[in-house]
Amino acid sequence: MSTPVQIYVYDLSNGLAKQLSLPLTGKQIDGVWHTSVVVFGREIFYGQGILETRPGQSHHGKPLHAIDIGETAIDEETFNEYLLEISKHFTADKYHLLDFNCNSFTNDVIGFLTGGSIPSWIKDLPSDFLSTPFGAALRPTIDNMFRRPVPGAAPTPATLQPSPAAAQAAANASPNPALAASLLQAVANQAFSPSAVNGTGAPTTVPTPQAQPSASTSTVSAPVHICTNPSSFHSLLRSHRAVVVMFTSATCGPCRMIEPVFEDLAWAKTRGLGKDRVAFVKVDMGVGMGSQVASEFGVRVTPTFMFFLDSQKTYDFKGADSAELRSQVDLLLFQAFPPHPHTKLTLPTIEALSTRPILFTQVPALDSVVSKLGSFVDNSSPSPETTAAKEKLRQSFPVYLKARFPTAQGAQPPKNLSANAQLITSWAEATRTIASALSAAQIFPLVDLWRLALLDEAIAAWCASAPSQTNPVHVFLGKAIEALNAADTSARNTVLVTLRMLANATANAALVKSLLSTAGQRADTTKALVASLLHTDATVRTAAASLAFDVAAYLQKGRVDGLRGDSPAAGADIEEDGEWEVELVSAVLEALSTETQSEEVVHRLTAALAFLLRLSPAYDSQFVPFLEVLQARETLKGKLEKGGSGEHGVQKPEVRKLVQEVAEKLCP
Known part of the structure; x- marks a missing residue:
């Protein structure tokens, strides 16, 4: 008899990631995904250990998505034995917001139950975030939040306080690092909250066998997949062109010596080729059904390394030989992905x-530009709305640009000068009103103001995420295309300045x-x-x-x-x-x-x-x-x-x- 399997998907940011990710990180991230496995009338997930609750009754509330994964022929008793085994591995002290989290657990369990895996849009979220300059800058801080020096001590997300170097890197990588840090802290607290409950309101934790506590001085590298059963292992072989496998065990001293080399290679090679093309996999022979994976390939000693190309084993060797490991990884990747x-x-x-x-950084005579724009508006029989927009723009936009881009030799803009979102929005709304009232040939002074403004990081970041109807870049692009399609020679200045504005963008x-x-x-x-x-x-x-x-x-x-x-x-x-x-x-x-x-x-x-x-x-x-x-x-x-x-x-x-x-x- 088969049993249906689902995964529940939650957004730990409660919609804020979708709203704020593009201006903060430069990448659109639609959610900070938390997943759980729903099977046998139970919802099971990983946080402070392996936890479970009645479906939909966790502290995360109602799931955004309930995804049907398939069915499993495995009975509930066998599944419970499997959870008991892997609970030695998915302990609270190993949890990491990016590297080893609820999605790592869900993916492994789905592999055991069905032989499948979680969708890539969930699985790839950490690498998507870390691929941004802001994500890379905050990586050390996130590591510190989930790295504890006391063996066996469960981490509780600390207050996000970057080191001075990390704070400076974050400031350089995002227009609003404080907001991003607050968002990240909230996500961490939500992800690690121990509030999975049963029907009585008490926490329900899958029992953990007695085992030596594992030190939490390091975390599992994000590009390294953890496999505890044959199904998830073969799923990885099918979904990746090249696979490098390390068979290890908790009592293996040479394994601990070479693990940092293996993880460094995983980081370096997946950055260049992508996690969806090459996989680095750890199989602990003492966790879950790892011994079955090892037995299938005749592995009896640790560490043993195996290399797979298109699901076929190409080579293996035994022992902690870092030079051989590097050489064979390079050879495999050369075969899989010729340069x-x-x-x-x-x-x-x-x-x-x-x-x-190539940028166009010349600061125009701003008073003259504003005066020219004003004359075009005044001569166009403006509506009260257009006149009001002209005045709103004139009162603050050129004033800010003068301060931000001083023309006096050796002059520097005031420290911490940055336009806020409310001010930029008001300029953009006034711009849209004026642009709609003028012809393509008349808006070039307005475009020139924004051409200069886009050299300001805060303004450029705002434009990156602004809706098209209020986005000056979109508005001016439309006007320029209209003039080009009509071969309107009178709009030459507008086309020219729009191209320069796009270059600055x-x-x-x-x-x-x-x-x-x-x-x-x-x-x-x-x-x-x-x-x-x-x-x-x-x-x-x-x-x-x-x-x-x-x-x-x-x-x-x-x-x-x-x-x-x-x-x-x-x-x-x-x-x-x-x-x-x-x-x-x-x-x-x-x-x-x-x-x-x-x-x-x-x-x-x-x-x-x-x-x-x-x-x-x-x-x-x-x-x-x-x-x-x-x-x-x-x-x-x-x-x-x-x-x-x-x-x-x-x-x-x-x-x-x-x-x-x-x-x-x-x-x-």
Whole structure:
């Protein structure tokens, strides 16, 4: 007889993560997920040990989702024996908010009951958070919250007090670290609350066999999966191309010696390749049904390491040999994920290019800009709402920008000067009102104010998460596209300043992601960029080439950091989209083929092309045939000839080297 199995999903942030994550971390996180297993009329989860309650009766309230996982043929008595066994492993002192939590437990139990696993959108949440600059900055603080020096002592989430270094890192990584820290503290308290209850209101804890208490001086690394049964082990083999397994036991001294090496490798390799592609797995032969996993593969001694490619064992060795472990991990990953062909190329000129965005930082005469905007509003027969919006904007926006970006030589902005969300919202609402009353040709002074404002981290972060109807970036993009589609030459200034504003937006990780993600404004950003690259005005083309470079540099930085195995940087979490990148390459090549006036435009376009092509996952499958059809190599080399760029072709030596290298090394 089979029994249905479900998981209940709760949001520990009570909706705050969805609302605040993008401006705080630069990544949209829809919830801080807590899960539990529901089977045999019981809801079971991990916190201060393995706890259970009647379904839906825990302190988390009503679940957001109840997900049917399937059915189990395992009887309740066997399941209870399994819980008793793994309770030696899922103890209170090992709990960690990111690394070893309720979802780790749920995933393992689901594997035992059904052979499946929890959904990836739940499982990948810790790595999603840690991939943000803010998450990486707070990692040491989170570790301290759940790391206790007393063996066997259950951790109680401490008040979140970052060290001075961590606090500074957090301040640099988020526009509001104090708010994020408070949110994190609340989540930790909610996650670790010992309030799972039975029908009488008393805590219900799965009994734990007598065992030596485990020291809580370290935690299980997040990329390391813990398997206590054959079902979850085979599920991992099926869901990952490459799997590295360490068979261990609590009494094994050599295991404790080499575990830090194993965990360091897990962190380094999964950062570069992704946890969904490579898995590092620990099987404790003394916990749960770990001995059955070991028996299946003939493991009798610890530590034993095994390596799997596409679910097939490729190699194994015994003993705490760190050099052999590193070597075999590298060999497995080389077989599973051959390096990009461009890693074999010598590209000194391209590698010397900076991935820092090209920004337009000039501070205009703000009084003149505001005066010009006021005259446009006054001459447009304004409504009372438009007049009021003009006055609201005039009274505070330029005042803030003057203080934030002083023009006097050597002047510094006041310390701790930062616009709050309420003030920015008022500016944005006034901007929308004015922009709707003016033509595309008249709003360029307003766009120029925001072009400068986006260099302010707080304002850029606000724009990253603002709804489209009040987001000035979205409003101005719409106006610019309207002017470009109509070939409205009178709106040249608006198109120009909008492109410069978008270039400045690429300096903020959260804002550039919102501009380039498919769920954000990628389509509009691409429309404006592609149309502007062929504009009749050379200054507009220069701004468009700058924006093309910034977009390509954003992608390139993520690829390079991923290749090095560094912490994911801006761009690393943007999903590669071959069709979109082909569209950008096509636009850049067309612009290069027609650009005969400005060597600076040729330089920026060629650099953008280099970044779009180099290390692209779509290079062999999509770019090679496409570049051949478009005769990309001939187009680039034509820039070096007479009339290709100016009367005598490209003249600057560094630009000539770049054009030659891209043509000969990256274009077939």
